[in-house]
Amino acid sequence: MAHILLVEDSPEVSMTVREILEAAGHTVDDAPSGADALKILKAGKFDLIVSDIWMPGMDGIALLKEIRGAGNDIPVVVISGGAPNAPLTYTAPLAATFGANAVVYKPFEKAELLQAVATVLS
Amino acid sequence: MRQVKICSAAPRLSRVANLSMVRFMFSSNAHAEPTRFTHPFGASWFMVRSFPLRNAGKILHVIDAVDITAMKNAEFEVRESEQRLEEATRIAQLGTFKLQWDTGTMQWSPHVYTILGLAPDAYVYSLGRYRAMVHPDDRESYDRLHEDLLDGKGIRGAEHRIIRPDGNVRWLRVEGRVLFDADGIPYASFGTYQDITEAKQREQELKSLLRRNTLLYEALDASPIGVAVVTTEYGRPEIFYVNAEFERLTHHNTSSLSEGGMAALQPEGDAGRGWDRILQTLAVSRGGAFEVSCDQRGAAPFLAQIEIAPVSDHPGQETNIFVLNLRDVTSDRQRAEALLQSQKLEALGQLSGGVAHEINNLLQPMLALSDLGQDIADTDPAKVKKYFQVIASSGRKARDVVRQVLTFARRDAPQLASYAIAALVEDALALAHSGFPPGITLASSLSVEGVSAVVNPTQVSQVVLNLITNAADAMNGEGTITLRLDTVDLDAIAAGSLTLAAGTWVALTVSDHGCGMDSYTLSRIFEPFYTTKVAGKGTGLGLSVVYSIVAGWGGTLKVDSEVDKGTTAVVYIPAARE
Numbered sequence: 001m002a003h004i005l006l007v008e009d010s011p012e013v014s015m016t017v018r019e020i021l022e023a024a025g026h027t028v029d030d031a032p033s034g035a036d037a038l039k040i041l042k043a044g045k046f047d048l049i050v051s052d053i054w055m056p057g058m059d060g061i062a063l064l065k066e067i068r069g070a071g072n073d074i075p076v077v078v079i080s081g082g083a084p085n086a087p088l089t090y091t092a093p094l095a096a097t098f099g100a101n102a103v104v105y106k107p108f109e110k111a112e113l114l115q116a117v118a119t120v121l122s
Numbered sequence: 123m124r125q126v127k128i129c130s131a132a133p134r135l136s137r138v139a140n141l142s143m144v145r146f147m148f149s150s151n152a153h154a155e156p157t158r159f160t161h162p163f164g165a166s167w168f169m170v171r172s173f174p175l176r177n178a179g180k181i182l183h184v185i186d187a188v189d190i191t192a193m194k195n196a197e198f199e200v201r202e203s204e205q206r207l208e209e210a211t212r213i214a215q216l217g218t219f220k221l222q223w224d225t226g227t228m229q230w231s232p233h234v235y236t237i238l239g240l241a242p243d244a245y246v247y248s249l250g251r252y253r254a255m256v257h258p259d260d261r262e263s264y265d266r267l268h269e270d271l272l273d274g275k276g277i278r279g280a281e282h283r284i285i286r287p288d289g290n291v292r293w294l295r296v297e298g299r300v301l302f303d304a305d306g307i308p309y310a311s312f313g314t315y316q317d318i319t320e321a322k323q324r325e326q327e328l329k330s331l332l333r334r335n336t337l338l339y340e341a342l343d344a345s346p347i348g349v350a351v352v353t354t355e356y357g358r359p360e361i362f363y364v365n366a367e368f369e370r371l372t373h374h375n376t377s378s379l380s381e382g383g384m385a386a387l388q389p390e391g392d393a394g395r396g397w398d399r400i401l402q403t404l405a406v407s408r409g410g411a412f413e414v415s416c417d418q419r420g421a422a423p424f425l426a427q428i429e430i431a432p433v434s435d436h437p438g439q440e441t442n443i444f445v446l447n448l449r450d451v452t453s454d455r456q457r458a459e460a461l462l463q464s465q466k467l468e469a470l471g472q473l474s475g476g477v478a479h480e481i482n483n484l485l486q487p488m489l490a491l492s493d494l495g496q497d498i499a500d501t502d503p504a505k506v507k508k509y510f511q512v513i514a515s516s517g518r519k520a521r522d523v524v525r526q527v528l529t530f531a532r533r534d535a536p537q538l539a540s541y542a543i544a545a546l547v548e549d550a551l552a553l554a555h556s557g558f559p560p561g562i563t564l565a566s567s568l569s570v571e572g573v574s575a576v577v578n579p580t581q582v583s584q585v586v587l588n589l590i591t592n593a594a595d596a597m598n599g600e601g602t603i604t605l606r607l608d609t610v611d612l613d614a615i616a617a618g619s620l621t622l623a624a625g626t627w628v629a630l631t632v633s634d635h636g637c638g639m640d641s642y643t644l645s646r647i648f649e650p651f652y653t654t655k656v657a658g659k660g661t662g663l664g665l666s667v668v669y670s671i672v673a674g675w676g677g678t679l680k681v682d683s684e685v686d687k688g689t690t691a692v693v694y695i696p697a698a699r700e
Contacts, residue, residue: 012512012515016486017490019494023497081480081481081483081486107485107486107489109489110490
């Protein structure tokens with residue numbers, strides 16, 4: 001089972017994703033923004049990052065740039081509900097461009113997320 | 123003429139004789155002097171003469187007196203009439219001339235020299251020298267006048283110009299008649315010159331004034347805007363002029379309006395506040411713009427835009443004369459409503475990404491937790507209960523989002539009513555928040571607790587969203603937008619410069635520290651479809667729609683901007699009367 005860093009600004013979504021991942025046996029640490037996530041990443045060792053895209057402050061894309069820019073190739077699953085002026089369909093190519101390993105669109109079934117996590121970890 | 127010897131004089135002569143004697147006693151020479159003698163019947167003049175005779179060392183005076191009364195009276199009459207004539211001609215600015223036919227010489231009275239700008243001169247001017255002074259353009263008519271005189275005709279009121287030696291041009295009016303000798307042969311012409319330059323100038327000024335006046339009336343009648351002139355001199359506003367377009371729009375004319383006053387323009391049973399506001403504006407001697415229902419005699423009322431401007435010599439000075447512009451904006455309003463609707467949809471499109479994000483985030487717990495909950499329903503009821511709480515709260519939040527979007531998108535005629543303005547702005551901000559780029563922070567200060575404004579809630583969202591979107595775009599998605607809501611008391615001068623009525627207004631201020639605008643861009647921001655944004659980022663409807671909405675409330679929008687410093691937009695909203 002994996003140690004996962006969850007980056008999500010919405011408390012409801014964060015709680016939901018944590019429940020899904022923990023029910024599947026993973027351990028989860030969470031961060032409400034990209035900036036917090038970078039701090040937590042430095043302090044601990046993680047197998048995977050699950051990150052939202054559209055967040056106040058440092059968003060998911062900026063976080064990806066930081067991680068990959070620092071040479072860190074930790075697997076990243078992006079969860080996205082779309083963004084203003086950026087329809088949902090644009091999110092996958094955008095995330096892929098900046099080095100995401102998988103994209104799951106909100107609202108997703110628990111199986112969709114667990115499938116993506118399993119694929120990325122294998 | 124009688125000769126009277128003093129020794130045999132009647133008693134009434136003795137006094138004059140005595141007086142003369144007394145004076146002549148001291149003279150040793152012969153002497154003669156006209157002497158006035160008064161008596162109960164009047165006065166007589168005598169030429170009193172004295173001749174001294176020397177006899178044995180004594181001087182004997184022989185005095186005689188000749189009655190010259192008739193001659194003296196005639197002399198006085200002539201002198202008096204000359205004086206009267208001189209005075210009369212001086213007063214009338216008249217100079218007289220006499221033209222001697224045989225010599226062709228002119229004799230002028232002193233005032234002619236003044237008129238012609240010549241030094242008073244003893245020598246006689248000739249006709250030729252006068253003609254040389256006549257304005258070249260008038261010489262032909264002057265020659266005709268001269269011929270008429272020579273033909274023995276009189277002249278009445280002939281006019282020509284002369285050029286004075288100093289170059290000054292004067293207008294002269296000439297009257298003349300022919301003088302005949304005892305045998306009926308004409309020998310001279312006599313007449314007057316009158317300097318009518320000032321009168322001519324006044325006549326010219328009057329003519330050009332009349333021409334200007336006519337032109338102004340014609341221009342006003344050609345204007346595609348209804349124009350009326352209103353006075354409040356007698357208390358209630360009265361209309362004393364309307365142009366052709368005003369008559370066409372209202373089916374009223376100046377006389378039917380001067381009878382009925384402004385009230386004739388208000389449709390019967392009209393309950394709108396517009397006319398009240400117009401009357402208030404006139405009462406406080408201010409200008410403003412209004413949208414009211416306006417009477418059209420014999421037809422249905424139309425939607426009118428009325429602009430009022432005080433007519434005064436100095437800005438800010440009290441006046442009771444106003445010019446009133448009238449336009450039929452019925453079709454404009456229909457177009458504006460269509461425009462407003464399409465802009466709303468556009469704004470909704472821009473919002474939709476944010477709204478979708480919001481809804482998706484709220485659906486996420488509902489979908490996944492209900493699934494997870496089923497798995498643990500039997501084993502962990504406490505957790506399932508917690509799931510249900512999150513699901514329910516997410517559902518409620520989603521309902522609010524949908525309601526906000528629907529409120530915004532609703533296609534309804536904008537009904538204006540009194541609302542707590544701070545709450546409406548807060549709602550709009552909640553809706554806008556979901557669409558904020560991450561780099562944008564909003565500092566809002568809504569210090570108008572309990573203040574109501576006369577607005578339409580949907581339109582308030584539209585105004586707030588448009589202003590915030592513009593501010594965010596101007597800052598390239600990075601920076602702080604400041605939004606303030608205050609009440610302001612505008613005095614007459616401040617209100618006048620905004621074309622608002624003086625009083626209390628609610629001011630919604632949105633400021634950014636973005637790229638700003640130059641004065642050219644600033645001058646065009648209210649034009650529909652004018653945009654500086656790249657293709658796909660905006661249609662250029664935002665500010666024109668804000669302006670149109672705010673004008674519909676009876677308020678106004680003022681935008682100040684400086685390149686690279688930022689932009690401040692202030693919306694003045696009518697505060698509800700307590």
